[in-house]
Amino acid sequence: MKNISKFSFAMLAMLSCQQLIAQQKSYTVTSPDNKVKVTLIAGKQINWSLSYNGNEVIQPSVAAIRLDGGEIIGNNVKVLSNKTLTVNSKFEAYNYKKKIVTENYRQLTLNCKGGYDFIVRTYNDGIAYRFVLNKTKPVKVMAEDANFKFADDYKVFIPYAHDPRLKGDYYQTSFEALYNEVPLSKVIADSLAFLPMLVDLGNGAKAAVLEAGLEDYPGMYVVKNKDEQHALKADFAKYPAKEELRRLNTLVTERTDYIATVKGNAALPWRAVIVAPDDKTLLNNDMVQKLAGPSRIKDVAWIKPGKVAWDWWNDWNISHVDFKAGINTATYKHYVDFASENKLEYVILDEGWSNSVDMTKLNSAVDLKEIISYAQQKNVGIILWATWHGVMANMNGIFKKYADMGAKGFKIDFFDRDDQKVTSSVYKIAETAAKYHLLVDLHGMYKPDGIQRVYPNVFNFEGVKGLENSKWALNDDVPRYDVSIPFIRMLAGPMDYTPGAMRNANKASYRPINSNPMSQGTRSHQLAMYVIFEAPIQMLADNPTAYRREQESTNFISKVPTVFDETVPLLGKVGEYVAIARRNDDTWYVGAMTNWDARDLEIDLSFLSKGTYEAEIFKDGVNADRDATDYVRELVKVSAREKIKVHLSSGGGWAARIYPAKQ
Structure with a gap:
């Protein structure tokens, strides 16, 4: 009896395994040039893997979404239908490094039981996937499982998110960091890193991990996956429950247990991996532009890129003038004169022209109407600095007030987060600014996600350890x-x-x-x-005195x-x-x-x-x-x-x- 029982158990186990294998479905999607290949396994889980030029880059990695109520999108997958698509087209890019972008890819869409699609695209320069929900009502996303299990212990250029100057919330960061260059096995455990990040595949080839389409969804960080070799996995900021204003920053003091509440028919962000045969090829990549949607602004004629005379980096430190330099009308007229002389399109009035919390309260030393009027006479536009908190307090009122006064745009600072509340607000800011024909420069900000194509009035993003750091960084x-x-x-x-x-x-x-x-x-x-x-809106960080002294460089x-x-x-x-x-x-x-x-x-x-x-x-x-x-x-x-x-x-x-x- 004992032997029969063992035999029966073995048979049952084998049959169960065979049944599971039978339920799994395998799909392959190759790029138009057949050099990039994604293999999908849809069964107990969705697993995807990536090869490039016949070499394995990413081994089977799980993709899933956990909703409230315990439902897991991407588990026990039953594919109802699948559809393939090949696209070879071009579109016009606005305010970009090229006029025309070529879009050439193959796409596979799996329509799955449970009310969702899983979409994979393969381009000649990389791959992207996303989940699209087909629910009848909004849902809470509790977590997302996005994994990148690399085939070897490759070197990675990884920017850690932690800023030692900021205390408290784990996800509060300036998105500014030098690259830590280490093997994947040496990535610091439990330390958040932000995107994009670059992986050296050897023999010159590179892979980069990034994302696109963060509208109404938090940005993706990566952390070391301690359960897998050479693997990274996604981490996301939970939705804020309580916030507190501390000078210029709005800090989260408590978070909920979910990362986002999304519409029932939401298309979630793209997870993308760029591949390149060498470093040079990365310099002309269009992946984020290709994954972003088309422009929502029909008339873009009013959107003018250009260069900006800027005050803050040089500490308003002009000299050899007959007035006291500082945050005052005379100083800003001087910046306007300099911009006009050198055919610069804009001048930024950075921190100090208004109250940073209540932007309707002006600095009495700054006659904004006079400055804007003076600039208009000289064919120079004025851009105003603001905090994210200050804008969100009364976005419509502030944008209308200063647009009516003649301001051309806003440099908005101190986002310092990419949870759902912030990413949703960025799209709302872009939309509202466009309504009043205002340009937007996003400072103190996460990396671009494609909104620059969707709203071409959004010009710049910080998310970079820029020249400002030279004012204090020594090493x-x-x-x-x-x-x-x-x-x-x-x-x-x-x-x-x-x-x-x-x-x-x-x-x-x-x-x-x-x-x-x-x-x-x-x-x-x-x-x-x-x-x-x-x-698209590039600063001249130094002061007019220095530039006039170095007119040859300025020219x-x-x-x-x-x-x-x-x-x-x-x-x-x-x-x-x-x-x-x-x-x-x-x-x-x-x-x-x-x-x-x-x-x-x-x-x-x-x-x-x-x-x-x-x-x-x-x-x-x-x-x-x-x-x-x-x-x-x-x-x-x-x-x-x-x-x-x-x-x-x-x-x-x-x-x-x-x-x-x-x-």
Whole structure:
């Protein structure tokens, strides 16, 4: 009897296993060029895996959504139907690094019992998946299971979210961090990291993890998955239950037990993995643009990108004038004069022009109507700084009041979170600002998620450890970071890095000074940022006095557009060097930067059309390794047949404007 029982148990176990296997369904989705492949297993769970060029990148990883009441979307999957789709089209991009974006992918949609779809797309440069709910009423999302189980112990460039200056809420962060470069096995346990993050697959290939479409849903962090080797998993901020205003920040003091309440027919965010054969290819990636929806603004003619004279970084520290510089009318008129002289489109009035909590209360030293009127006469637009809390207190009233006064936009600061309350508010801010023809610059902010395509009046996002940190940070390796973010952070979209320092320092001479801040690296390194760093509204961070003293550099900055018709990646190795060419009309702009290592590069000009061109070049001077402000400007004739040899000093750069030569 004992033997029969063992035999029966074994048979039952085998039959159960066979039944489970029979219930599982396997699907394969390949990219149009057949180099990217996703394999889906839909059974007890949804598992997806990714291979690139025949090599396994991500091993089977679970995707699921847990709703209130215990329902788990993605468990015990029963596929009712499946549908495939192939798309090969193009769309016009607004305020972007190129005019036309090509959209070429294959898509699989699994319609599943339980009221949801699971959608997978494969592009030639990566994959994306999302859940779409087909419920009849709103639901609470308690948690999301998103996993990235890499095939080996690859090196990862990972930005940790924790800011030691902030206490309390685990998810309160500035989204500013240098990259921790470690094997996946050495990722710090229980430490949140934000996206995008980059994984080195070896032999030059790279993979980047990011997301798109955060409307009404919290942003995704990643943490080490201690139950799997070489794996990361998603973490999300719970919805806030209680908040408290502390000076400029709204801090969460208590959170609920769920991450979001969503509509019954909600399309949840895209989870995406970009793949590239080499570092250089990452410099021209459009994944977030492709995953975002089309523009919701029909008439975009009023949306004008451009450059901005900015006051805060330079501490309003202008000199050789006959008035007391500071947050006052005379100082802002001076900034307007400077902007007008140099054909800059905007001036920002940063913190101090109004009460940061009640924005209807103006600083008595600032006659805003007079400043706006003066700026209008000089063809300069005024952008106003605000806190997220201040805007949310009376969004319609504030936007209408200052739009009626003639303001052109708002720089909104101190979001410092990406829970559902904040991400939902960002879309509402964009929509309401568009109603009043206002531009939006999002500072103190998480990375872009595609809203910049949905609402083209949204220009910039911070979510980057920008130049402002040079006012206080002593030990940051900034040049290395500068040549890392074009391959990682910029995959998500534009950055409010705020370049333009005219006081430049090498490694030995740099020190943080609040009122006269300097940059790490050379002058040409700063000028190259205007070509390399994407920002439809790009700052001039230094003060008018410094720029007038360095008019030759200022002239170059003023001529570089902030949006382009075409982008061509030239050279690049993450953390080491980068070179990019961008075209606007018939003029090309080229930028190159290095880390603290001096190096020689060769810039191939074959991106030029036939004919003779003139190039205005700014390069590191022979003594730039000792005095980082040392540069040389030269004018040379060039053509598409040439390759220019470029020497970059330690922390150096190279920038050029190339235009058709006059016949």
